[in-house]
Amino acid sequence: MSETFIIRKLVNDDATATISDYGAHVLSYAPAGHEPVVWQPEAVYLASGSAIRGGVPIIFPWFNTGYDGGRPVNKKPKHGFARASFWKFDEANSDRAGHARYILDSADCEPELLRTIGCPDPRFRAVYDVTVGERLTMALTVTNTGSQPLVYEAALHTYFQVGDVERTVVRGLESAGYLDNAQDGVPYVEASGEAITFDGMVDRTYEVDGAVRIEDAVLGRTIVVGKSGAPQTVVWNPGEAAGDAIGDMNQGEWRGFVCVEAVARLDRGIALEPGATHTLTQTVSLA
Structure with a gap:
């Protein structure tokens, strides 16, 4: 597998997108005639072993520092190794205009990273499909190729x-409670019935299905985020104090984005029997 940093551009009448082979990371997405919908910082840093800021990092096979047997653990790297791995670009099942497919196989991963997953002899094949058009569709399909x-x-x-x-x-x-990841002890907060606004750090894990709407008063648009195969939704923005302390962003850049994530984490993680497959999908469009 190549360890060269390659950025691929998909262009068609409906939209453009760029994707990095490193991390199979969608860097940008813009429907034709519109401002970009997927945010990237002013400077994008590419370094082996480091995650790319902005875009759409793939979090796999653990979220944050991991969760195992009903308790949090301290796995490294944070948010798993997929976003800091060189994925194989599947040329035969991709095209230059609207679709890219990437593959990450456990056979290509370092044994010490695989042991960190926490399962006996973990074996998998992860396939990531990105479809670019009026709608951006990202689908992460994982198959258990092992015997455990x-x-x-x-x-x-x-x-x-x-x-x-x-x-x-x-x-x-509005109707869902959430885990407040920004608070010590990660307390559960009952549903307030109110929409989410941002004044300081927001870092919440909602256990909810259905679409989310991001209403942007400044750009005068609404982004619709749908999902399937993901029992939870995370909403995150670091706020001023934490945002200005992020080393790979300029001061004030935290104002330009909000993260809404299709998630399966904690006790809602995915359990696959040998030979089984699961697909987590997120779709993005303008209303």
Whole structure:
């Protein structure tokens, strides 16, 4: 597998997108005639072993520092190794205009990373399909190719471009409670019935299905985020204090995005028997 940093561009009448083979990472997406919908920072840093900021990092096979047997653990790297791995570009099942397919196989992964998953002899084949048009569709399909059960966490950690996060509203989660990841102890908070607004850090894991709408007063548009195969939704923005402390972003760049993620984590992670397959999908469009 090549370890050269390659950026691929998909262009058609409906949209453009760029994707990095490193991390199978969607860097940008813009429907024709519109501002970009997927956010990237002013400078994108590419370094082996480091995750790319912005775009759509693939979180797999664990979220954050992991979860095992009903308790949090301390796995490294944070958010798993998929986003810092060179994926194989599947030329035969891709095209230059609207579809790209990437593959990450456990046979190509370092044994010490595989042992960190926490399952006996974990074996998998991850296939990531990105379809670009009026709608952006990203689908992560994992097959257990081993002889033992495979348990993993996954997410599509999508950064959405907004004019100003403090003038942005996220709707569709009003009836759901959430885990407040920004608070010590990660307390569960009952549903408030109110839309999400941003004044300081927001980092929440909602257990909810259905679409989410990102209403952007500055750019005058609504982004619709759908999903399947993901029992949870994470909403995140670091706010000013934490955002300005992020080393690979310039000060103030935190204002330009909000993350809404299709997620399967904690006790809602995916359990696959040998030979079984699961697909986690996220779709993005303008209303």
